[in-house]
Amino acid sequence: MHQDIKEILFTAEQIQARVDQLGAEISRDYANREILLCGILKGAVTFFVDLARRIDGAVQFDFMSCSSYGDGVTSTGNIVIRKDLDTDVAGKDILIVEDIIDTGITLHHLVKHLQERGAHSVKLATLLSKPSRRQVDVHVDYNGFDIPDAFVVGYGLDYAGNYRNLPYIGILKEAVYTK
Numbered sequence: 695m696h697q698d699i700k701e702i703l704f705t706a707e708q709i710q711a712r713v714d715q716l717g718a719e720i721s722r723d724y725a726n727r728e729i730l731l732c733g734i735l736k737g738a739v740t741f742f743v744d745l746a747r748r749i750d751g752a753v754q755f756d757f758m759s760c761s762s763y764g765d766g767v768t769s770t771g772n773i774v775i776r777k778d779l780d781t782d783v784a785g786k787d788i789l790i791v792e793d794i795i796d797t798g799i800t801l802h803h804l805v806k807h808l809q810e811r812g813a814h815s816v817k818l819a820t821l822l823s824k825p826s827r828r829q830v831d832v833h834v835d836y837n838g839f840d841i842p843d844a845f846v847v848g849y850g851l852d853y854a855g856n857y858r859n860l861p862y863i864g865i866l867k868e869a870v871y872t873k
């Protein structure tokens with residue numbers, strides 16, 4: 695285990711088993727419909743590529759980048775789109791793929807944004823959710839795991855750009871971000 699990690703919440707094996715289940719569920723729900731998988735850079739990339747390979751049927755990829763956190767560990771509440779989708783979403787069935795839902799502010803904003811552009815449907819898949827932290831009501835269609843109110847890294851999730859490559863998801867030691 696990395697020295698900055700306090701506790702491992704989900705091992706690589708546990709994550710893969712859950713991603714398998716989510717992929718099977720999504721494949722059933724979207725049978726005979728093409729999905730525009732919309733990954734939120736950068737944290738969701740690892741989950742995105744694993745999930746995409748577990749979906750049967752027609753899938754297209756696109757990516758967006760937005761920020762609300764900077765290098766800190768609490769949301770600023772101000773969402774800025776840094777990179778928009780390349781695809782015209784009108785009439786498409788969009789599945790947003792996110793790493794984690796905390797306050798819900800980011801996804802609330804993104805869902806509204808895509809609906810306003812005329813998507814046929816907009817659903818959400820997140821690997822992690824912190825239900826106790828929710829400030830805005832967001833409907834989550836596919837959720838990997840509920841987690842407690844702790845700052846986690848690994849499997850794509852970072853702190854100040856680091857730890858994304860850890861194969862597991864772990865709680866970061868407070869000392870790392872309070873020093």
Ligand code: 5GP
Binds near residue numbers: 762792797800851
């Ligand atoms: P929300 O708008 O729901 O509060 O925030 C969602 C975004 O906050 C996520 O995409 C992620 O970038 C960041 N975030 C929230 N909680 C955590 C966490 O525990 N660890 C990391 N690395 N990022 C988090």
